[in-house]
Amino acid sequence: MKKRLNIRISGLGGQGAVTAAHLLAMAANKAGLYSISNPFFGAEKRMAPAESYCRIGPERIYDRGELVYPEVIMVFHPQVITLQKSYTAPFYSGIKKNGLIIINTSTDLLTEEDHQRLDDLNVAVYDIDATSLALEIGGTELSTNMAMIGACAGITRVVSLDELEKALQDRFGKKYVASGGTATLDEAIKKKYAKKEMLLKKNMDTIIKAYEIATEWAQNQKQEMAVQ
Amino acid sequence: MNKPVGVKEKGVKMSQHVKLGQKNKKGQVYTDIVDMFNMPEPPSFLTGSEVIRDAVKVASIDLSVAYPITPQSEAAALIGELYAEGYLGDYFRGESEFAVMGQCAGAAFGGARVFTTTAGPGTLRAFENFPMWAGARLPIQVCVTCRGINSPLTIQPDTLEMYFLLETGMLIWHAETAQDLYDYILAGFMVAEQPDVHLPIATCCDGFFVTHTKDTVNKVPDEVCLPPYDPYRSPVPCMDMENPPVRMMRDPFVMKSNYISYSTHASWQQEVRAAIERSRKHTIRILGSLxxxxxxxxxxxxxxxxxxxxxxxxxxxxxxxxxxxxxxxxxxxxxxxxxxxxxxxxxxxxxxxxxxxxxxxxxxxxxxxxxxxxxxxxxxxxxxxxxxxxxxxxxxxxxxxxxxxxxxxxxxxx
Amino acid sequence: MSKEKITICEDLADIMPPEYQELVATATYGKEDRGWRDVGSSKELIESHSLCAGCPESIAFRYVMASVPAPEDTVFVGSTGCTSLVFPHVAIQNIHSLFGNQNAIASGLHRALKVRFPDQQKDVVVLAGDGATVDIGLDMTLQSWFRQEKFTTICFDNELYANTGGQESGLMQRGFVSKMAPAGKLFDKVRLPEIARESGCHYVACLTVSKPNRVEKVIKNAIYVSRVFGPSFVQLYTPCILEIGKQSMEGLDEMKDAESIGGRFVFKEYMTDEVKNFLKQKDDEDKARKKAAKNK
Amino acid sequence: MYNVAHVENSKCTAEKGCRLCIMYCPEADTILLNPETQKAEIVIQRCKGCELCVIVCTTAKAITMHPVDGATGNILLGHKQGEVAGLGQAYAG
Known part of the structure; x- marks a missing residue:
């Protein structure tokens, strides 16, 4: 793999953007790679802008904090773009050449100007209706983050499905240290499923499905992506 | 005292020379810090807050006082869970950082090993206590998870508060990573409690960048722990009515305007600064270098x-x-x-x-x-x-x- | 345990100051039923200090030190003020840390002593002025009561900041003209005993120090109650004769005036029924013990 | 020049159980009970001369105030009492 993959995740509070970054980092950790993940250091509230960051690479990573120059940007919610619920404007500022943007949407949200700018940087944009996918397979919108992780891994191949499953086990399979809001959401998602195994399985299914369709998209891409 | 004292008959409390290799009530083996660092576990993937908890777990801490302030709240709450599991003698939430640092001081005066955490505005609210800790030679450890302190309100990391701490007479260490933080918390007690140092220590880290970031950390096994604090090796008497002197001063210099008072205060401050310098050799022994x-x-x-x-x-x-x-x-x-x-x-x-x-x-x-x-x-x-x-x-x-x-x-x- | 902790090493005995030698010889550490009656015939736990001649606060100090039931296992926590001029001369370990945080210090200290000596009774007593207790330290005073910390808080109430030169304090009476209240204090004396009761103190007393036997009883009650039930509070009127313009020998009269009917310091005592029974039982036991000792 | 207290043994009723001056003296270990004579006794170097003992010794009137020789620290019994330690006077206005 490349020296470093920097992933910036923009979403709304409660969508699991922080959990997604932790899962990706944890999966990389399981794969024997180095990784660091952290949230944007704010007082995140439900439906307010939320950002998280994940850095993965084959060497010890020291860089931390906000990711200003990412290779991958994931947008978990259309309002990040449409209502500017984002810490950065435009949401793709700082994206590196040949980078990748994954947006959870059913329709194209970008203006012509946006497209032009991203084309100039040779940035690939992948729209995926992750929320519908989450509802369909996971049975709840709360699994949107799983679909997004799956898509990210499917395109970048930075971690495998196996490692993601191990990370999922780690995160939801045992006692986890989480602050107030995250702990409440953990409880909510646990209640959605009668059993913990169901939670793990449904979420994994969502990851796999997104992984597969994203892989297919990536294979059909003619664009050279820095992230592969 | 050079006259033999029958400890048992007299009821006088002497140093509890806990031997390395003995076990505490949780079954952890008292181990020398250098040996502890030479028995690492498989690496863990943890946030800085979790790392603070895990260091506290093996640090034989008697008492910790907590108060919520971002970004140290998570760590302070996790220490509470350790207390519930029986790893600490006492733990409670204070009413403000000024009070918390006072409570820590009271416990340290009483001969306990004390740990607390604070951040940014909390550090400044507590500030009057820090030079007092140093002057009273209380080896309290405070983990400062640095955060902005200015108005307008911010909760972001910013190391300005360390600037204010520089001349308090405390030892100040600055952790780069979660690994550093873990090592410094354990080494910090061992250095700060040396009889020729015996000063408070601020183990600082950058809030969020360390506390809320997951990183790879090599810990020591949970089955070992630091040797306990021995208050009778302190250069100042422990306030427990178990050791002399019971009367503090024959002629107190407090508030007296004379040269005896001036030079007492001046030499005391010099001594605090000299004690900071004397910490070098202990730090080098444990951490290798400054x-x-x-x-x-x-x-x-x-x-x-x-x-x-x-x-x-x-x-x-x-x-x-x-x-x-x-x-x-x-x-x-x-x-x-x-x-x-x-x-x-x-x-x-x-x-x-x-x-x-x-x-x-x-x-x-x-x-x-x-x-x-x-x-x-x-x-x-x-x-x-x-x-x-x-x-x-x-x-x-x-x-x-x-x-x-x-x-x-x-x-x-x- | 009684005096072993202060025993002098024989080899050093000749260089120890006479005041310390007296402590070893005749002080009342470990004496059962020690009290104000011991003064005059035993070494007191307080050495000559720099308070003003005739200061009622120094009388109060004498009574408190003579009344503490177990000085050999007591630690005092003081605060900044006139009291901090006396504490260095007290033969009980004591802590001065800052101004106002005395109840926080005591909370930490008491808990540490409980951790270190789980099977021993160690008394922690806060002794601070009204500025420290009610103004700058009110938060920590109240919170230690809310938390039900098991120690006694004593407030030497001289109704102003004496050490800094007579400024208005929360416990000053309304209308009193002082520094920082040039037109007279505009609000009432803070009703601390009532606040203490509502804040969870199990035993509260408010009095002057004009009667040593009463002070002794109150201090002992407060400490006994704090051992078993939780926080206790004693407010003692120790007028600052200097700042209220009295002569050095007029402090006693001032206190007697203040405690007479209609005065600010009419003796007040509050306790729960539980505490009342406890103290009565303790009284009966003491009396029986003393009687038995006499008959021996 | 300042005053210290002096107890006139012939008037002191300590042997009858009176402890008023010992009790009300603001200073510790300053008025002691002499175990042999059973009379109250002033420790001159501790006495700050506040005169409170004179106030409480109303019945026996056994205590008087006398100046102290600055050089020797001895009480000058023959001398008349000097000005009292009227600390509050400056404020009495």
Whole structure:
């Protein structure tokens, strides 16, 4: 793999953007790679802008904090773009050449100007209706983050499905240290499923499905992506 | 006392010389700190807050007082869980940082090993206590998870509060990573409690960058722990009515305007500062050195502490790709300040950059005050208010000095 | 345990100051039923200090030190003020840390002593002025009561900041003209005993120090109650004769005036029924013990 | 020049159980009970001369105030009492 993959995740509070970054980092950790993940250091509230960051690479990573120059940007919610619920404007500022943007949407949200700018940087944009996918397979919108992780891994191949499953086990399979809001959401998602195994399985299914369709998209891409 | 004292008959409490190898009530084996560091577990992937909890778990702490303030709240709450599991003698929530630090002082006066955490505005609210701790020679450890302190309200990381702590008479260590934080918390007690040191210690880390970031950490096994604190090895009497003297002073100098009072206070302050210096040898024994250096033979050096070191490491890597060679000096301790080490490491440098997570540039000033030909020191880059310091920004600063044209970095807004 | 902790090493005995030698010889550490009656014939736990001649606070100090039931296992926590001029001369370990945080210090200290000596009774007693207790330290005073910390808080109420030169304090009476209240204090004396009761103190007393036997009883009650039930509070009127313009020998009369009917310091005592029974039982036991000792 | 207290043994009723001056003296260990004579006794170097003992010794009137020789620290019994330690006077206005 490349020296470093920097992933910036923009979403709304409660969508699991922080959990997604932790899962990706944890999966990389399981794969024997180095990784660091952290949230944007704010007082995140439900439906307010939320950002998280994940850095993965084959060497010890020291860089931390906000990711200003990412290779991958994931947008978990259309309002990040449409209502500017984002810490950065435009949401793709700082994206590196040949980078990748994954947006959870059913329709194209970008203006012509946006497209032009991203084309100039040779940035690939992948729209995926992750929320519908989450509802369909996971049975709840709360699994949107799983679909997004799956898509990210499917395109970048930075971690495998196996490692993601191990990370999922780690995160939801045992006692986890989480602050107030995250702990409440953990409880909510646990209640959605009668059993913990169901939670793990449904979420994994969502990851796999997104992984597969994203892989297919990536294979059909003619664009050279820095992230592969 | 040179007269033999029958401890049991007299009911006098003597030092509890707990032997290494004995077990505590949780079954943990009292172990020398250096040996502890030589028995690492498989690496764990943890946030800094979890790392604080795990260090406390093996630190034989008697008492901890908590108060919520971001970003240390999570760690303080996790210590509470350890208390519920029986790893601490007592734990409670105080009413404000000023009170918390007072409660910590009371417990330390009573002979307990005390740990607490604070951040940013809390550090400043508590401030009156810190010089008092040092003056009373209380070896309390406070983990300072640095956070902005200015108005308007911020909760972002910013190391300005360390500047305020510099002259409190405390030991001040600055952790770069979660690993550092873990090691410093354990080593911190061992150094701070030495009879010839016996001072409070602030183990500082950059909030969020360390506390809320998941990172790889090598811990020691949970089955070992630090030897307990022995208050009767203190250079000042423990306030438990178990040891003499029970009467403090024959002629107190408090509030007296005379030369005896002046020189008592002056020599006491000198003694506190001397004790800081005496901590060096203990720190070196446990942590190896007060600094960490890389390629100090190079003409350009970065001197930094805390997370700024991490960002510098990445910047050096980035510059290396372009053929620009830069060396690094990481300062582990800020008090004592590693004067000799820094002078030696920077002897051949033509330019010294001091990147900092605050706009006051206090570390650059400390460096300037310490080395000859200090026009070599370039204070910066500096970021304030808690923003991250992209490696590109450090690299740009150095390239500008070298006269290498750089593309203007895209700002985050437009 | 009684005096072993202060025993002098024989080899050093000749260089120890006479005041310390007296402590070893005749002080009342470990004496059962020690009290104000011991003064005059035993070494007191307080040495000559720099309070003003005739200061009622120094009388109060004498009574408190004579009344503490177990000085050999008591630690005092003081605060900044006139009291901090006396504490260095007290032969009980004591802590001065800052101004106002005395109840926080005591909370930490008491808990540490409980952790270190789980099977021993160690008394922690806070003794601070009204500025420290009610103004700057009110938060920590109240919170230690809310938390039900098991120690006694004593407030030496002289109704002003004496050590800094007579400024208005929260416990000053309304209308009193003082520094920082040039037109007279505009609000009432803070009703601390009532606040203490509502804040969870199990035993509260408010009185002057004009009667040593009463002070002794109150101090002992407060400490006994704090051992078993939780926080207790004693407010003692110790007028600052200097700042209220009295002569050095007029302090006693001032206190007697203040405690007479209609005065600010009419003796007040509050306790829960539980505490009342406890103290009565303790009284009966003491009496029986003393009687038995007499008959021996 | 300042005053210290002096107890006239012939008037002192300590042997009958009176402890008023011992009790009300603000200073510790300053008025002691002499175990042999059973009379109250002033420790001159501790006495600050506040005169409170004179106030409480109303019945026996056994205590009087006398100046102290600055050089020797001895009580000058023959001399008339000097000005009292009227600390509050400056404020009495």
């Amino acid at each position: 600094v960490e250096t890389q390629n100090t033979d190079r003409e350009i050096l970065i001197v930094a502490s805390g997370t700024a070191v991490s960002q510098s490491r990445e910047a050096i890597r980035l510059l290396e790709e372009e053929g620009i060679k830069v060396g690094l000096v990481k300062l582990k301790t800020i008090r004592p300040f590693p004067h000799a080490e820094l002078r030696e490491a920077t002897a051949n440098a033509k330019a010294i950059f001091v990147p900092e997570f605050n706009l006051s540039g206090w570390l650059a000033r400390e460096v300037k005050a310490c080395i000859p030909n200090n026009e070599r020191v370039h204070a910066g880059p500096q970021v304030g208010g808690g923003m991250t310091m992209p490696l590109e920004v450090i690299a740009e600063e150095i390239k500008r000095y070298l006269g290498i044209p750089t593309e203007t970095l895209a700002s985050r807004g437009s």
